[in-house]
Amino acid sequence: MEPTISVMILGGDRVFAEALEAVITGTEGLCLCTDTPAIVLIDASFQPAEALALTWSARERFPEAQIMVLGLEREDESVLDFIEAGAAAYLLKSASPAQLGEALRFLREGQVHSSPRIAAAVVERITALEKGRKFVPPPASCDPLTARELETLSLMARGLRNKEIAHALRITVQTVKNHVHNVLGKLRVHRRRDAVRVAYELGLLREPWGPLDLF
């Protein structure tokens, strides 16, 4: 027997969510789940913008889950926005409950059935995004920073000037300048802003936003 697929429902109208819950509870092989879902269903039928934001955050909250967006109007560019946001599959408003069950089973088998039009649009967008990538070879590593340099760097990231950093660390401006100079050298950049950017890339600094703070 196939293992049960745990499903979580996010967003959308209460009555739709409850109807959906009833269908899922009543379907063999599916169950509702509130903490570690295998599938997250997001209803996008009435508030697509909110649903899109929800998709971005669901992807961070449930990295193991596959997201399926329900209730899209038609197969157009908006579908691509949801896929970019992390949706693994989608269903249109016109789909039936049976199609939902089918799509869930396909997803478990690693399959997505979509139209040739969407396939073309996806290929096109992938190509465009890959071309548009600014090629900035991220440094794989850098010379290790001293604790003091790291402190200086984190204050730089907050936009502090040398004088302010000096004040915060109780050291002279000249010492700060030395630290900044060393940091730029070790990260092989010329500007403070680039140093901060590279520091995030390398994970030297934690990016100043939580997983849910995407917008």
Next chain:
Amino acid sequence: MEHVGGVEVEELPETRQGAKRRLLSLFIADPHQLFRECLARALGRAGRFDIIDRTESGTTLLEKFALHRADVLVLGTDVPDAELAGLIRGIVALFPAVKVLILGRAESNEQVVECLLAGAGGFLLRDRSLAEVVSAIEVVARGERVCPPGAMRLLFVRLGALGRERKRRERLDRLDLTPREMEILRLIADDLTNPEIAARLNLSVHTVKNHVHRILEALGVHSRWGAVNHAFAKGWLQERRRGV
């Protein structure tokens, strides 16, 4: 209903449709001669295609195709999947208008994805029916793409990864400005002058000028107007505010 000289001509609309839907020209390439010939004959019988030529799918393919260009190239192949993407890139570079439909075995979904990204109009597994080949040819001729469900899943995953990368880059772009500079940019967008900004933030005009200078430099623009436009284009600022 069409009337021509008082006579009802019922077949006219159909004829028109037929004229509009001119036959698609096909070029069939496959190393397996018997299969190639049978496929050509069967597709020819469908009545929607004009089989221009057929050949092996080896090195002579490009030369032959140059002589008889077709709308759709049906490419059956014994080229290892790994080399297939390169071959497609070559075809598409030389003949940008042609749509390539691959009849392949697909050792892996990854390779199907590579072929599609290389420019193939579609990838059909060889265990599909002849009817499916016929409709796939029409789909790729329209500029859409035929993609098996397993590879479709990977395409979605790939786009998702690129989407996340784009989102992250946008957030990092925002770091080009310090919080203070962002605040000043907001006020510039509100049409405040430097002295007004200075008064609002309790700074000297000189300091504000320095900040503005650094903002322009960081964004690579030459005017306050350019900076404001940049901020709107990036979505850092949402709306124009008046009378603040």
